[in-house]
Amino acid sequence: MSYDEKGKGGAAGPGQDQDKLNTELINIIQFSEKVATALCRKMDRAEVLGAVEKEFTGSGKYTGSVLLLAEDRDNLEIAVSSVSSSDKKGFLEKMTGNSLSKYKISLDKSKIYGKVVREAQTLHVKVSDIIDELYPGPIAKLISVTLGYEKEVTILTPIWVRGSVGGVFAMTAPVLAELAVPSVKNLAAYISFALESASQRVEQEKADAEIRKLSAAVEQSIDGIAICDMECALTYVNNAFAGIHGYSPDEMIGMKATDIYSEEQTKNAAGRGGLNELQRCWGEETTHYRKDKTTFTALMSFTLLKDKNGNPIGHLAVIRDITERKTMEEELKKAQKLESLGILAGGIAHNFNNILTVVVGNISLAKMNMRAGEEAYETLSTAEKACLRARGLTQQLLTFSKGDSTIAEPIDIAVLIRDSAVSALNGSGVKCDFSIPDDLYSVSADKGQISQAINNLVINAEQAMPEGGTVRITAENVELGQGHGLPISSGKYVKTTVKDQGEGIPKENLAKIFDPFFTTRPKGSGLGLSVAFAIVKKHGGHISAESALGDGAAFHVYLPAM
Template identity: 40%
Template sequence: MLFAKILPKKFSSRLFLMTFIAGLIPIIVFTVLINIYGSRIQNEITRIIEEGYRQDMWHSEMMLREMGEASIYGRAVEMAQQLDMIIESVPWMTVADLQKDIKFRELAVQNISQTGYTYLFESKTGMVRFHRDRRLENKNLRRIFGDLPEFQAILARSLRGPSPANGYYQLKAGDGHIMKRFIYIIPLNHMTADDVRMSVAATVNIEDFSTPLQRSQEIHSTTKKYLTNALNRVTQSLRHSGLLFMGIGILTVSALAFFMGVFSSRAVTRLREATARINQGDFSGPVKVSASGEVATLVEDFNKMVDQLATTTVSKQLLEASEARLKIANSELRKEIAERERTEKELATEKERLNVTLRSIGDGVITADSTGRIVLINNAAEQLTGWRQEEATGHDLWEVFRTDGETPHISVIGGKGPQGGQKEFEASLNRKVLVSRDRTERIIAETRSPICDKEGNTLGTVIVFRDITHQKKVEEELLNARKLESLGVLAGGIAHDFNNLLAVVLGNISFAKMFIRPEEKVFDRLSEAEKACLRGKDLTYQLLAFARGGEPLRTVSHIGRLIEDSTRSCLTESKVDAVFSFHEDLLPVKIDEEQMRQVILRMVDNADEAMEGKGILRIGAENTTIDPGSPLTVKPGEYVHIFIQDEGPGIAEEDLQRIFDPYFTKKQMGHQKGTGLGLSICYSIIKDHGGVITVESETGKGTTFHIYLPAVTEEAHQEAADAAQSSGEIQTGRGGKGKLLFMDDDEGVRDVIVEILIHLGYDVQFARDGLEAIEQYRAASKSGRPFDVVIADLTVPEGMGGKELIKQLHKIDPRVRAIISSGYSNDPVLDNFRKHGFQGVVAKPYKIEELCTILEEVMNNVRTQVS
């Protein structure tokens, strides 16, 4: 009874108070629970984060180590393959030769990541041969790492047999820090010329692998801190927000309860107001009353009456409301139409922009749908395939994009992406031969990628490709040049040694002829032997055309007469008719006429054999300009273009790529049949002249060779002619007086030449190399009887040669007079001997008359200066 007295008298107030009290109960419960379980939730979340991080760190560390080991393994295998290729290509080089090769050292010693590097050691002995710390080279790994048992175990496994070995070992750094390193050792397949097999060792500090983990730990600490702070803020925010919203909710519900009470008590009043509206023709809606009992029954009956009246009476208000709704719907429809038109316009603009972009790029682009039908093809693809856009659209992809070696079916897989379980496309770059519509073949590089929607469904494929035929041709020409360069090194060495041998033979023959009268029969035999030696000199001259260290002895010449004379000489006994065509103002070229004559003779002889001694051979020359964008691998400028066109059966397409390779021939090997060196020699000679030689041929229609030689101006030609005229006539002699110093590393050459010069009346001393010659020259100068002339060999394999000797002698005596001699008869120093400080030059092998002539000329210059 007391509680009933406390409650308000009005129903609405009572309802408000009871609702408010009921709302305070969940607020109290919420506050207690969030204080109890908030800290527990926070600790549990922190524990889950730490546990997940430890598992992720463990898996990440294992994965990074595996990736690092795979990277080191790949790097070591790649280096081993490259080094094997180099050692295989230079079988004559020893370990010492390779240590002198800068490019080989750069390839053998490389850095890996931050602390890693590679080095080479002998597979059997463990002797280090290439290391970034050259102080460790030529030292044994057992001694270098003797106190590292883990490393010694890995090294022992590597030395036991030709198989890879790897593992971890600990190394103490200079600051005392213990580093753990990983090493991978793989032996090479090929051995050097001195039968040494080397192994590649790639080593790296494993801290390089764990650097991302350290960064991850820092990020985790920061993230954990942020998450903890965020969780605290969320808990506090939840507590405050919960109390706030619950309080607002209680007040709101209480207010609603108050108004509901008021509303329930005013049911009769609203019925009266509704009756008044109906009298005025307003049937806007039924009366809503939350009361029960008779009042509710009364309201329901009243609402039924209003519904019956609304169906039979036209309401002005309902018509106006309907009209307003129609206007709103019409306005929204107009907005939707305008938005759709704007979207369609933007799509059309974007499509046009895409078409313009695809048609302007240089790469070919073809797109196909999921059934393999072509949807789009740009201008570059039209030119490469021979199909126009309107022709190709709708055709199968394999009909338009046909490549050699590919089956005539390209499946474009549709369906789901990774979630669907079907096969996905992977972008790949391949080189293939594209066969166009007119059967033209081009080498292309292509990339294929899938076209997918947002859900991962494959809608089709896109192919991007480009023509790399010219790039491939340039790569093959460079490879061919490297092959010829390697062969040239061998040819140059053989020619040099053979010239020294001929010098000994020719010198002894000349010396023997001095003691025999010309009318004696043996004199003629010695003369024939002398001529044979000189013919051998011509043979070495051809070999020296291959030598990498030699250059042609060039003179400015008009090549037209040389071409015509050489051709007619070669076709003397042939029925082939030569037709010549030379430009009237053909520019001169700076050439070695003897070498160029060999080129023309070889080319014409090959054409004569191809035409089987009958037909017309067209030969000509014209001036041409090579622009920077030309596919020819020469410098831009003015050139003389020589062409030799035959009517033979042509050259097979598969042979054109190897036509200039050494020892490549379709003839039978043997004497006067074919050696495979003819076109290789021509290629080398033209290359040494700064030019290029190319070939084009079609089976059944003949072959045309094109030669491009750098042209020179008429002024250069006139200067060369004036220089030759000013050199004067050479006088010969058979004897002389003077003190000579003869330096040559070949004992046979040294003995015979010194003996001949002494016989002719000269005071001669000899030296074996440049250092010995310097000592003798210095001693003679101090004694007051200096040497009048020094004769020096240009090349001394294991000592100082003539080029360095003359520099040192000029420091001792600026007026020194010297003659240079060499078995490399086409060495650039011989061609420009005066620029290097020499007064005369003689190429081995030489007749004694040639040497005496040069000596007499130099001695006369000495006497003239003295007088």
């Protein structure tokens, strides 16, 4: 019968000595306190169940079992059971055909366990009554008689997990009066608390591990990640976000996000109702300010953060510095444009060269029928020289379009740079300053063509300084890794820089300086830089230029090292 139905404080049975019952009750209370003490600070479920088994097995008097609901909540699984002797345990497992750890009790089959779990009752019953429910008559009788269960009683009480019954605690002894029920219920409460605390601790550890994993992912991300509140004050930035902007993370906390936005981005946000009205945007290219007030191009995604009630609480921004990517795209576009122009220029130059050959040939024939000094002879000589100059231009166009055939050989690039520069500046009022290390890599290239490319760059620098000045030429060994931003392969290169002290190149002209026939100088042909670009490209290298008005221009030549 249910203890709760009969009421608390049930009397001793007939013939039971009250003093013995009181002594037994005290023993149970003391034993319960001992088990409760053993359960303190157990870290996980296995430790809790292990402590229960250890204490009951060590008692030599009581048997304790913890049965927990299976996932289907229709069966109980024996989580731990301390049978007083290994012989009993072996006999039970032999009769059931299963180890105790794998044995399941159906709540539909057992009315006793069903009441404890489904009605949350605490029951004081004979062990043999439970055996009768679980096994066929002859087997049940054999188990009860053999193991002495006919003389033993057990108290079954619910184990509570998060407000609902999650299992059953069973305590068995030869003498276990109903007076012990409150103590057994208290012990079940200790076990419930220990199991729930262990479960919460494991869940918390898992949650903490997930948080650490996410935190590490965010902190180690190559993309900048930041969170700001509804007032646009930054409340969190990862290392990448701070590094991209030239700050430390601590420096950025509390800053206004608008402090790093360009005017263009602020206007765009205002045009869409303000930053707080933006729900989400992806892949928006924008410009941000660094700490030193320089700018960079960023690819930015933007999300409005909301609390569990749907109220906006801030913004999440993810950005990536795409300056190098944009530079590479521009260089690739430039190279493709020059390649297209080269095909066009090559076709024109080839046809024009054929025409010039006929013209020069006929002029030579006409001069053969004249004497030197005659007016017509001199006129034809002037025309012949003009045609030869035109042929020189067509040859440069052909070099730009497809280049002459190269004869690659190992060359001392340091010597070649010096000789080409000195030759180009011979007789001019411009000086040359060299900074070339002794351990410069060797280069496999066509000596004549590379000399022409360097010559053209130096002449361009000299023409940028009509009043005189100094051309500074530096060379160095460099190794380009992944993401270097240039349209050439990664690897080792010799980088040569030719810098002048001229007025510089306007920004709008910088993208066109390698176009054939583009020039801003009255006497320039507009082919020198184009030819240099074509030669270097044919050798697997690249030329880039940078300039600022009033600070001259610098051309960087990259040639693959051997």
